[in-house]
Amino acid sequence: MADETNPTPIDVEALFAIDGLLTDDEREIRDTVKRFGAQRIRPHIADWFEIGEIPVHELALELGRLGVLGMHLEGYGCAGMSATSYGLVCQELEAVDSGIRSLVSVQGSLAMFAIHHWGGEEQKQQWLPEMAAGRAIGCFGLTEPDFGSNPGGMRTRATRDGSDWVLNGTKMWITNGSAADVAVIWARTDEGVRGFVVPTTTPGFKANTVTHKLSLRASVTSELVLQDVHLPAEAMLPEARGLSGPLSCLNEARFGIVFGAIGAARDCLECAVDYARTREVFDKPLAGYQLTQAKLADMAVEVGKGQLLALHLGRLKDRGELTGEQVSVGKLNNTREAIAIARQCRTILGANGITLEYPVIRHANNLESVLTYEGTSEVHQLVIGQALTGSKAFR
Structure with missing residues (x-):
């Protein structure tokens, strides 16, 4: 008791x-x-x-x-x-x-x-x-080697060949790419940016796995190369015109990250609490020191606030009221706090914090990617800044 x-x-x-x-x-x-x-x-x-x-x-x-x-x-x-x-x-x-x-x-x-x-x-x-059912795996080809935060600059092109299309270009940092059965590829056309459903067995489509990663190692990351990929007219996504198509998809993914990043932070915190309660330093548990409790308390407050923010955005989305700038608030806050928490938890674990025996350094490395993909922190700051001021500062 x-x-x-x-x-x-x-x-x-x-x-x-x-x-x-x-x-x-x-x-x-x-x-x-x-x-x-x-x-x-x-x-x-x-x-x-x-x-x-x-x-x-x-x-x-x-x-x-x-x-x-x-x-x-x-x-x-x-x-x-x-x-x-x-x-x-x-x-x-x-x-x-x-x-x-x-x-x-x-x-x-x-x-x-x-x-x-x-x-x-x-x-x-x-x-x-x-x-x-998981019988087919998909990937999403928007980012290019020179165009991440600025997808409007994409160089991948789709040109007409009678009623068909021919795609040429390169996509980079594509999750699931080398494992995918189908790729949704966004390309510039004479009619603006359009999306195409591309079976990965189509001649001219090649996926190269990115190696030597130190983050998201338990994930398939690829370069997609499209060289004279011939597609029938019905491969085009008929309802997507312009960048609003891919950007709407990115908002869906960012929403999941708002929740996901806090999951990683919570796991780091739970690990640090368990470790501090059992690790003895100067003849008493590390958890019994005021400095350690201050760290844990501050991190717990941020994890809890992040969970409450995520739930609030979830309720808004379920009511059809969630806006893009609100997603940016969640993504900016929760990824930024999650990586700070992972790093702080590493200090509590000391040298043990750099081994894969504990999850903390793995989460910290992964969150380096989560912090910048689906929109960097700077991009989300500008989205929020534009909402607050009415002035666009992207250029």
């Missing part, structure tokens, strides 16, 4: 009474995915990170059976669950590793969302059920 001298420890979610803000269904899907992560992924993730390989096709099938691929989309084999439930799934997956959340996020919020939202009925029927 707890007493005033040594009260029973609680976790950060209990500190903020998070469970009371969730529905029964939301708690159930969160806990289901948390168990899946603990039983299926955690025992292997350090090894996958170390060797830089992941059984992506095997995991995709398991995630498909779990019902989380495109889970926030309606029909075509998708679960049709709420945005908040999807966010909680991202949180639990990224609490294990950012690479696992990236696999699910790119599949569902980028590739599947693009086809679901902007595609024709035949495209949806062909690809979405297979992707929801």
